[in-house]
Amino acid sequence: MTQASNSDFFALNTRSTPSRLHLQGDWTLDNYTVLGQKIERFRAQHANIGSLSADHIDAGGITALDTAGASRLVELLGSDEALNGLLATLPAERGALLQAVAATKTAAGTKPPAAKSSLATELLGRIGLSMERLWKQSGMLLGFMGLTLEALVRNSIHPSRWRMTSVAAQIEETGLNAVPIVALLTFMVGAVIAFLGATVLADFGATIYTVNLVAFSFLREFAVLLTAILMAGRTASAFTAQLGSMKANEEIDAIRMLGLNPIDVLVLPRILALLVSMPLLTFIGMISGILGGALVCAVALNITPTMFFSIFKEGIELRHFLLGMVKAPIFAYVIAIIGCLEGFKVSGSAQSVGEHTTSAVVQTIFIVILLDALAALFFMEMGW
Structure with a gap:
């Protein structure tokens, strides 16, 4: 059938x-x-x-x-x-x-089924991957620092190699164009700190020490830290986006084909510009923050500007200003090399440019705050 x-x-x-x-x-x-x-x-x-x-x-x-x-x-x-x-x-x-x-x-x-891992295994795996990425990133950052320092020394021996036009253009972009935002932000933060200090110190009848609080905090910490964070978000991201776009368009390869060193042409002008701009912006941040505190003291505490700056002159030593300013070039160098390194790491797509720009901002802010905390501990232990 x-x-x-x-x-x-x-x-x-x-x-x-x-x-x-x-x-x-x-x-x-x-x-x-x-x-x-x-x-x-x-x-x-x-x-x-x-x-x-x-x-x-x-x-x-x-x-x-x-x-x-x-x-x-x-x-x-x-x-x-x-x-x-x-x-x-x-x-x-x-x-x-x-x-x-x-x-x-x-x-x-015949493909084996995907193994089901427990939550603890998955967590440990993610921690391991993060530590591996951190190790690789640290190695790349140290290597890039060595390249830039070598280029700085090599070009210092031959001053004719300095690209002063590029340096001047970068100073205008990273320094002059950033003055309004730095001055405004530090002015407002100075006013806020004065308000908070006056509120707390009023319970002890010591509102006069609001002057010392504002001056001490801005000279040592807030001016340079706020300026560095702004530069991390504004300048490091710009460096990464610029170099990343050049990498995607193969312009960096073209520079190498011309027999030029991309470190000398692209990185050194940005580092030098930020080394010049950062201390100047920090100084402007100090002045703006202190002026913000002085305005609050004059309006809310009846401390006249003459009295404010008289107390400032008598109670604040020059070393606080120097301790704040000495951190500015260090932060500038870190911001510049991280921004440039992330730009060189771009793979060629628009998504890669965005990812590395975000990474540059996060890394610079984290390292700047970490370095500032370590410096504060060191200065405190040294009694400075």
Whole structure:
């Protein structure tokens, strides 16, 4: 007896022993869904289909065969024995197609399932990856610092190599154009600190020491720290975006092809400009912050500007100003090299430019605050 329920594409003749499978019709992508449904029902009824050999499979009725149909044939036969039996009855080109599809499905089926990891394992893995990235980033940063210092020393021996036009342009961009935002921010922070100091010190009848609080905090810490954070967000990101865009457009490769050193042409002018701009902006931040505190003292505490600056002159030593200013070139160098290094690390896409720009800002802010904290501890231990 012949099963006819699936006679559109295949039929199983059960008169002979073992049964004989007849394949027919178009085994193509157009019939892919229908073939899948019929094969599912057929295999549920005939579990021994995989035991057929070459003598018991008739593929002469197949009128068309493509990759999708070959995939369904592999699914129908299910075993290597039945598949080899079918290959023996097919023309060479169809046999090669079926064999390639079968090999692909076998390779895909042998892939090990993804191992399920616990929450603790996942957490430790992420911590390990973060530490590895931190180690690599630290090594790259130290190496880049060495390159820039070597270039600075080499160009100091030959002053004619300085690109003063580029340095002047960068000073205007990083210094002069940043004066309004630095002055405004430090002025407002100085006013806020004066308000807070007056509120706390009023309970002790010591509002006069608000002058010392404002002057001491801005000369030693706030002016240079706020300026460095602004430069990290404004200048480091600009350096990364500029060099990253040049990297994406292969302009840096063109500079190398011309026999020029990108460190000398692109990095040194930016470092020198920030080394000049940062101390000047820090000084402006000190003045603006103190003026903000003086304004609050004059309005809210009845401390006149004359009295304010008289107390300032008598109670604040010059060393506080020097301790604040000495940190400015260090912060400037760190901001410049991180911004330039992240720009050189851009891979070429717009997404990479955005990622490294964000990374430059985060790194510079973190390192600036870390260095400032370490410097504050050092100065305190030294009694300065």
